[in-house]
Amino acid sequence: MISEHGLSDRKLKILHAIIQTYLETGEPVGSRTISKYTDLNLSSATIRNEMADLEELGYIMQPHTSAGRIPSDKGYRLYVDMLMDEKEQELSEMQEQMLDKADKMEQLLKQAAKVLANSTNYATMVSTPMNNANKIKFIQLSMVDAEQVIAVIVLGGNVIKNKIINIEEPLSNENLLKLNMLLNTTLNGMSIEAINLGLIARLKEQAGIHSQVVGKVLDAVADAIQVDEDMQIYTSGATNIFKYPELSDKQSAQEIINAFEEKQQLTELVTQTLSQEENTGIQVYIGDETPVQTMKDCSVVTATYELGDGMKGTIGIIGPKRMDYEHVLKSMKRLQNELDQMFHKNE
Amino acid sequence: MISEHGLSDRKLKILHAIIQTYLETGEPVGSRTISKYTDLNLSSATIRNEMADLEELGYIMQPHTSAGRIPSDKGYRLYVDMLMDEKEQELSEMQEQMLDKADKMEQLLKQAAKVLANSTNYATMVSTPMNNANKIKFIQLSMVDAEQVIAVIVLGGNVIKNKIINIEEPLSNENLLKLNMLLNTTLNGMSIEAINLGLIARLKEQAGIHSQVVGKVLDAVADAIQVDEDMQIYTSGATNIFKYPELSDKQSAQEIINAFEEKQQLTELVTQTLSQEENTGIQVYIGDETPVQTMKDCSVVTATYELGDGMKGTIGIIGPKRMDYEHVLKSMKRLQNELDQMFHKNE
DNA sequence: GTTAGCACTCAAAAACAAAGAGTGCTAATA
DNA sequence: TATTAGCACTCTTTGTTTTTGAGTGCTAAC
Numbered sequence: 001m002i003s004e005h006g007l008s009d010r011k012l013k014i015l016h017a018i019i020q021t022y023l024e025t026g027e028p029v030g031s032r033t034i035s036k037y038t039d040l041n042l043s044s045a046t047i048r049n050e051m052a053d054l055e056e057l058g059y060i061m062q063p064h065t066s067a068g069r070i071p072s073d074k075g076y077r078l079y080v081d082m083l084m085d086e087k088e089q090e091l092s093e094m095q096e097q098m099l100d101k102a103d104k105m106e107q108l109l110k111q112a113a114k115v116l117a118n119s120t121n122y123a124t125m126v127s128t129p130m131n132n133a134n135k136i137k138f139i140q141l142s143m144v145d146a147e148q149v150i151a152v153i154v155l156g157g158n159v160i161k162n163k164i165i166n167i168e169e170p171l172s173n174e175n176l177l178k179l180n181m182l183l184n185t186t187l188n189g190m191s192i193e194a195i196n197l198g199l200i201a202r203l204k205e206q207a208g209i210h211s212q213v214v215g216k217v218l219d220a221v222a223d224a225i226q227v228d229e230d231m232q233i234y235t236s237g238a239t240n241i242f243k244y245p246e247l248s249d250k251q252s253a254q255e256i257i258n259a260f261e262e263k264q265q266l267t268e269l270v271t272q273t274l275s276q277e278e279n280t281g282i283q284v285y286i287g288d289e290t291p292v293q294t295m296k297d298c299s300v301v302t303a304t305y306e307l308g309d310g311m312k313g314t315i316g317i318i319g320p321k322r323m324d325y326e327h328v329l330k331s332m333k334r335l336q337n338e339l340d341q342m343f344h345k346n347e
Numbered sequence: 348m349i350s351e352h353g354l355s356d357r358k359l360k361i362l363h364a365i366i367q368t369y370l371e372t373g374e375p376v377g378s379r380t381i382s383k384y385t386d387l388n389l390s391s392a393t394i395r396n397e398m399a400d401l402e403e404l405g406y407i408m409q410p411h412t413s414a415g416r417i418p419s420d421k422g423y424r425l426y427v428d429m430l431m432d433e434k435e436q437e438l439s440e441m442q443e444q445m446l447d448k449a450d451k452m453e454q455l456l457k458q459a460a461k462v463l464a465n466s467t468n469y470a471t472m473v474s475t476p477m478n479n480a481n482k483i484k485f486i487q488l489s490m491v492d493a494e495q496v497i498a499v500i501v502l503g504g505n506v507i508k509n510k511i512i513n514i515e516e517p518l519s520n521e522n523l524l525k526l527n528m529l530l531n532t533t534l535n536g537m538s539i540e541a542i543n544l545g546l547i548a549r550l551k552e553q554a555g556i557h558s559q560v561v562g563k564v565l566d567a568v569a570d571a572i573q574v575d576e577d578m579q580i581y582t583s584g585a586t587n588i589f590k591y592p593e594l595s596d597k598q599s600a601q602e603i604i605n606a607f608e609e610k611q612q613l614t615e616l617v618t619q620t621l622s623q624e625e626n627t628g629i630q631v632y633i634g635d636e637t638p639v640q641t642m643k644d645c646s647v648v649t650a651t652y653e654l655g656d657g658m659k660g661t662i663g664i665i666g667p668k669r670m671d672y673e674h675v676l677k678s679m680k681r682l683q684n685e686l687d688q689m690f691h692k693n694e
Numbered sequence: 695g696t697t698a699g700c701a702c703t704c705a706a707a708a709a710c711a712a713a714g715a716g717t718g719c720t721a722a723t724a
Numbered sequence: 725t726a727t728t729a730g731c732a733c734t735c736t737t738t739g740t741t742t743t744t745g746a747g748t749g750c751t752a753a754c
Contacts, residue, residue, distance in 0.1 A: 066703045140489045239605040258586040413734045
């Protein structure tokens, strides 16, 4: 939706110019600059009048009297909303850079974060898909040596988990085979929530003397999923924030980078993004709008990508409010596309 | 080895006092401070004379005339060497914090880095073990569905790798069994270097019509190992460097944190550390001594831990030159011990 | 409606002025 | 001979004042 701003065309142009120059320079922009470096052919005085209006309307503000203007959050918002409505751009070539190294999901996502950080010069994050309603695709137990069994669990989307289980007495080949049969026939295609206590009891009963092994395997399954529940987040380019003076004073830099390192706070972003069901799946949080308080002086752009099976992951870009929204939105769309495509191809 | 410093006992005491107070405050320390807050009972003037000597000998220096003295790299070196010779301390309790969450190696090491960072307030890194001469312990292929086979490879030290392989036509159960037999009998206990072209050719021959599958599996093996070759590095507490003003100006902070994020430069540290064969396995690099140029204004303490099978990993602490060496060295020894122990127990 | 002109404001930069910590040296002292 | 008190000197730090310049708002002319 376009905001009901009701600004004259000229005001809009001036606002646009202010924002764009501010995006580049990071310095408050004065009336003279606009008057000179724009094709409006208006004197600085006229611009000043318009700017006074724009300020009154809340789109721009002065850091102090006798300084130029900078966009307010509201101003950015308008700008971004305008951008969002623009036609889609041609995609791709990003693909090459990514396919390159990527074969495992983990690496693919790491790479994605890196590519995005490089191409935008902001800090980026990519989350692994959350498997809320994920299904077990395959389970296999194998003996590694006399006392150790390895359990390999493949989930939907080819997410692979494995876990080593210590057992007291060796399993015969035959029994191993039986157990594998049992587990697979019972659990295959099963969604994770569906594995309840009743089912577990039944399984153990059927396993007979090996019920304890089954117990351990189920623990392993639970564990494997548990680990995945708090999904992984890959970040890149956190130090890019040093490039923007307004964020790189010790205090802010410390906090933001810390958030990136600890990742804890980023999960908030992920859940927030995933819950919000938008058409394009791209969201822009400007300043205070962000779900993560640490980043209240930043802008955060997030997008979701899909894996099928209802699995969704998140991509995020964190930068200064004066971020190059145009470029970022484009890059975001591209990456989103790439990821969607890749995962669907791999399926 | 103790350096041949040949300093008088008094000089040594003064140097010690200077370093210790500087470690705490981070400010140049003057003669008066030493005279007052030490049990030497000497006037500031006497101290000044001694300090002049110490400066001439290169153990301390003045940031500028009429400032107090700060330790030089040489001074720190002497101090650290003295510490290193001290008796071992009692270990442990760190174990609890770690065992807690740890079950997979990856998590264990992540946790280790975190614990260490918390306990020292410096930036830390832990590398996964390098498997130069690592052996294949177990290989298993399983069908996931009609077109996909999963290969699980367990290496020495229970390092698990897996990879999904796409195949054209389904394998019968029988053939799968045969392949597994073939692979295991041939490759088990084999060190990775030993898998050469000749062996590969022989394997393929024996696999007959499934030679292409074998090829893909071997690719997968190579790949799995490849991935491991450039080992993982887990870091924690990078933002701790903000706590030390002498490192936290934009320039340095940016560089150091970046090194931590990109990890590239840290591998240098790891290899350096691993190559150097010391008795205790703990090394201290002060300032310029560091293998990583980015950290020339820091001190870096590294240690190795062992996994058996000749696999070794690295632990590292990076902080200001005025780091609390005593504490750090103790923590380091503890962690080193914990890790050694854990991996050997798990074996 | 637009613009030139001017007085005014205010942050940032530059210039200047203590203040204070610490030194080196000399001369007196134990 | 080793230690110490005393003093002049040096430099950073801190605070104050001045200067500068970009940018504004307002008024009056176009």
